[in-house]
Amino acid sequence: MANIAFIGLGHMGSGMAANLVKVGHKVRAFDVSEAAMARAEADGCIRAANIGAAVDGADAVVTMLPAGQHVAQVYANEVFGAARREMVLIDCSTIDVATAKQVGSDAANLGLTMVDAPVSGGTGGAQAATLTFMVGGSEAGFVLARPILEGMGKAIIHAGGPGMGQAAKICNNMILGATMVATAEAFVLAQKLGLDTQTFFDISSKSSGQSFSMTSFCPVPGPVPASPANRDYAGGFGAALMLKDLKLAVGAAAGVGASVPMGSQAEALFQIFNGLGGGNKDFSAIIKLLDGSWQD
Numbered sequence: 657m658a659n660i661a662f663i664g665l666g667h668m669g670s671g672m673a674a675n676l677v678k679v680g681h682k683v684r685a686f687d688v689s690e691a692a693m694a695r696a697e698a699d700g701c702i703r704a705a706n707i708g709a710a711v712d713g714a715d716a717v718v719t720m721l722p723a724g725q726h727v728a729q730v731y732a733n734e735v736f737g738a739a740r741r742e743m744v745l746i747d748c749s750t751i752d753v754a755t756a757k758q759v760g761s762d763a764a765n766l767g768l769t770m771v772d773a774p775v776s777g778g779t780g781g782a783q784a785a786t787l788t789f790m791v792g793g794s795e796a797g798f799v800l801a802r803p804i805l806e807g808m809g810k811a812i813i814h815a816g817g818p819g820m821g822q823a824a825k826i827c828n829n830m831i832l833g834a835t836m837v838a839t840a841e842a843f844v845l846a847q848k849l850g851l852d853t854q855t856f857f858d859i860s861s862k863s864s865g866q867s868f869s870m871t872s873f874c875p876v877p878g879p880v881p882a883s884p885a886n887r888d889y890a891g892g893f894g895a896a897l898m899l900k901d902l903k904l905a906v907g908a909a910a911g912v913g914a915s916v917p918m919g920s921q922a923e924a925l926f927q928i929f930n931g932l933g934g935g936n937k938d939f940s941a942i943i944k945l946l947d948g949s950w951q952d
């Protein structure tokens with residue numbers, strides 16, 4: 657079993673670090689939040705005084721941080737100085753492709769092995785160790801990262817070279833955001849046309865309109881008991897995180913000249929919804945913007 661430094665113990669990182677402990681790894685954890693540190697300690701992690709102390713002598717470093725600037729700063733200012741060539745550096749945060757490529761290239765220039773390995777599966781997947789990891793980096797990096805990621809997920813896929821994990825993640829989530837908007841507006845239209853919601857679900861979920869947005873995160877209460885719509889859109893995948901991922905996708909598209917009209921439209925709608933105070937609700941609550949029932 658490995659010595660692992662785990663940096664960033666928030667909604668996702670806390671469950672992921674706890675799962676690494678459960679499968680027998682020794683996990684030295686660090687977060688700037690004392691509450692996060694206390695929870696990690698209760699889950700069996702070893703409290704590190706700072707990032708350098710967590711990384712020193714580790715076999716692997718896992719980071720799960722909010723955004724690109726945090727990842728760039730943590731690696732440049734703290735991880736790289738304490739890292740050694742034998743260890744693998746694994747960034748699981750969702751960040752922009754350009755920063756992922758830059759940090760990966762900085763690592764390579766220092767003789768270090770780094771992969772970007774963003775996840776799909778949300779906090780439920782983080783807790784249940786059922787995440788999907790999309791890994792960007794060298795084959796050697798993938799081989800080193802895989803046994804660590806296996807303690808936290810069920811599917812570990814090599815997406816390509818540096819940054820390609822992030823590319824897969826934002827393209828996937830652009831589909832998710834756009835299909836949720838399409839699904840939500842179809843349910844609103846069905847209701848206004850006088851079609852029973854459950855009946856429409858029963859038909860469309862077995863027809864060509866079916867999608868993950870419909871069958872796992874159905875935006876209307878009733879048809880899918882586990883969907884956040886049944887608990888006033890609490891929990892799930894926050895609309896603020898969806899906006900973040902759509903911005904990353906649309907920004908990346910602009911950088912390479914790709915046309916993403918559906919992704920751009922979804923971004924614009926989630927921007928409005930976040931501006932109206934919906935950011936903490938599950939992203940399926942976008943239906944309340946579309947049917948005019950949203951009240952902050």
Ligand code: NAD
Pocket residue numbers: 663664665666667668669686687688689692720721722723726730748749750751775776777778779892893894897900
């Ligand atoms: P979060 O804000 O709950 O956790 C981030 C943690 O990083 C916090 O505990 C924060 O204190 C810590 N942190 C920030 N700067 C730090 C620093 N310099 N050193 C040490 N710790 C630092 O966020 P989250 O929901 O856990 O998401 C983490 C990443 O995973 C994000 O990139 C997000 O987009 C991605 N993601 C989230 C979900 C989800 O459902 N929450 C799903 C998939 C991917």
